Amino acid sequence: MRIVFLAPEVWPFNRVGGLAEVAHELPLALGALGHEVAVVTPKPRLEAGLAADLEKLDITLEVPVSWKRHRAQVFRQDAGPGVANYLLGHEHLFDREGLYGNAYGDYEDNAERFIFYSRACLELARVMGWTVDVFHANDWTTGLVPVYLQSLYAEEPLFAQTASLMTIHNLGKQGLFWHYDMPLTGLGWEYFTPEAMEFYGQINFLKGGLVFADMISTVSQHYAQEILTPEMGLGLEGVLQRRQERLAAVINGLDYQSWDPAGDPLLAANFSVDDPGPKAQCRRDLAAVLGLEPEAPRPIAAVVGRLVDRKGLDLISAAAQDIFDLGLDLAVMGFGEDHYHVRLKELQKRHPGRLGVHIGYETELAHRIMAGSDLLLMPSLYEPCGLHQMQALRYGAGPVVRATGGLDDTVINHHAGRPGTGFKFEPYEVPAMLEALQKALAAYAEPEQWQGIMARGMAQDFSWQAAAPRYVEIYQRARQLAAERRSA
Numbered sequence: 068m069r070i071v072f073l074a075p076e077v078w079p080f081n082r083v084g085g086l087a088e089v090a091h092e093l094p095l096a097l098g099a100l101g102h103e104v105a106v107v108t109p110k111p112r113l114e115a116g117l118a119a120d121l122e123k124l125d126i127t128l129e130v131p132v133s134w135k136r137h138r139a140q141v142f143r144q145d146a147g148p149g150v151a152n153y154l155l156g157h158e159h160l161f162d163r164e165g166l167y168g169n170a171y172g173d174y175e176d177n178a179e180r181f182i183f184y185s186r187a188c189l190e191l192a193r194v195m196g197w198t199v200d201v202f203h204a205n206d207w208t209t210g211l212v213p214v215y216l217q218s219l220y221a222e223e224p225l226f227a228q229t230a231s232l233m234t235i236h237n238l239g240k241q242g243l244f245w246h247y248d249m250p251l252t253g254l255g256w257e258y259f260t261p262e263a264m265e266f267y268g269q270i271n272f273l274k275g276g277l278v279f280a281d282m283i284s285t286v287s288q289h290y291a292q293e294i295l296t297p298e299m300g301l302g303l304e305g306v307l308q309r310r311q312e313r314l315a316a317v318i319n320g321l322d323y324q325s326w327d328p329a330g331d332p333l334l335a336a337n338f339s340v341d342d343p344g345p346k347a348q349c350r351r352d353l354a355a356v357l358g359l360e361p362e363a364p365r366p367i368a369a370v371v372g373r374l375v376d377r378k379g380l381d382l383i384s385a386a387a388q389d390i391f392d393l394g395l396d397l398a399v400m401g402f403g404e405d406h407y408h409v410r411l412k413e414l415q416k417r418h419p420g421r422l423g424v425h426i427g428y429e430t431e432l433a434h435r436i437m438a439g440s441d442l443l444l445m446p447s448l449y450e451p452c453g454l455h456q457m458q459a460l461r462y463g464a465g466p467v468v469r470a471t472g473g474l475d476d477t478v479i480n481h482h483a484g485r486p487g488t489g490f491k492f493e494p495y496e497v498p499a500m501l502e503a504l505q506k507a508l509a510a511y512a513e514p515e516q517w518q519g520i521m522a523r524g525m526a527q528d529f530s531w532q533a534a535a536p537r538y539v540e541i542y543q544r545a546r547q548l549a550a551e552r553r554s555a
């Protein structure tokens with residue numbers, strides 16, 4: 068199949084969250100199955116090293132956005148067998164510090180930016196002469212692509228057999244814009260209806276994708292069920308319920324080649340299920356890097372990810388004192404809301420040696436944190452899939468998570484004599500979180516029990532080799548449904 072994979076964040080060019088890894092690793096796994104994948108993404112501001120790797124193609128795209136014609140340059144890079152990355156160069160719209168916004172909030176021209184991006188993907192396919200089997204759209208920024216395929220591009224001969232898949236990585240971001248932006252989309256007002264893209268008086272890009280895509284998917288079974296409920300559907304549960312028979316769930320994978328504690332060159336020492344001993348050296352390495360007390364007898368809990376409410380930072384921040392009182396040290400890495408950066412720095416001053424903080428996201432440091440930590444704390448309010456719990460499992464750091472979405476699907480609760488891989492709690496409340504941490508610490512105090520938890524976690528297998536064939540099935544189903552739609 069020829070697949071065009073659309074994501075605004077693609078590792079290593081741009082990363083805000085786990086979508087970036089998915090947009091890198093899933094295409095490679097599809098390529099390995101013999102499919103041809105073009106990953107199309109806006110070209111962000113790049114370091115010289117990454118930019119040097121790109122080949123500038125001899126074409127200029129003309130992308131209509133309302134009455135304007137945006138011109139885009141196209142850069143290409145081979146990503147692996149069958150897979151190429153295409154970066155759309157538009158300095159004015161995408162050569163910026165952040166992808167979605169900056170310290171002051173979302174960019175005010177996001178509607179225009181992502182309309183440009185969505186149409187540019189379709190224009191690129193057209194100019195390149197690709198007979199596309201599937202456009203795989205990811206999250207709100209690409210939600211217009213399924214709409215365009217059935218409107219402005221419905222007569223395009225290259226797309227005569229083309230289907231679309233809309234994958235939800237986070238329903239919390241929907242791409243809401245005021246109705247004055249409607250003309251920018253190039254779509255008529257007949258699309259500004261509750262049956263199409265209208266949402267409480269606004270335009271909703273993701274809703275457009277959900278209404279018009281041939282198939283919909285999300286990144287864990289549990290999240291697929293949650294988003295059908297009024298509590299978690301965030302206003303889109305009705306659309307999702309109506310199209311429920313088209314909603315599939317595929318859990319994301321982890322790249323086990325780079326996340327392999329036995330061979331990881333980024334670690335101070337390598338370890339494995341059979342030889343966990345050297346993890347102690349990784350622990351010393353982590354303590355040194357983040358300024359934790361070197362030989363403390365206390366376990367270290369990692370907190371990695373965006374430092375925002377949604378990831379449970381409000382709980383962690385409120386419970387910091389209790390967490391230290393329980394006898395845990397914390398290793399925190401991430402970037403997010405400014406007040407959390409300030410708060411963490413403050414806590415660090417008050418509890419020297421107990422809290423290590425790195426503001427920012429560095430892949431290399433993520434490896435060292437997981438390897439050096441004993442636990443991972445991930446109390447997300449909701450979590451479509453989650454990546455760091457899979458890394459933690461692989462690196463022998465027992466996850467303590469809220470039982471939601473992908474966290475619930477990937478962590479087996481260790482309780483009442485039932486051997487698990489981590490600890491889960493339900494209510495989004497400090498006491499419930501502390502209770503789970505307490506249980507984890509009790510298990511940690513018994514080396515034999517803890518070794519069992521570690522060993523079971525390290526043996527879990529969430530690989531793209533399992534996930535990619537599932538996507539192929541979904542693409543095939545989408546093509547079948549698209550054919551039925553066209554003949555109807």
Ligand code: GLC
Pocket residue numbers: 084085086089236237286319450451452453454473
């Ligand atoms: C989003 C979700 C996260 C998921 C990732 C990749 O960042 O919040 O749970 O792992 O997308 O699908």
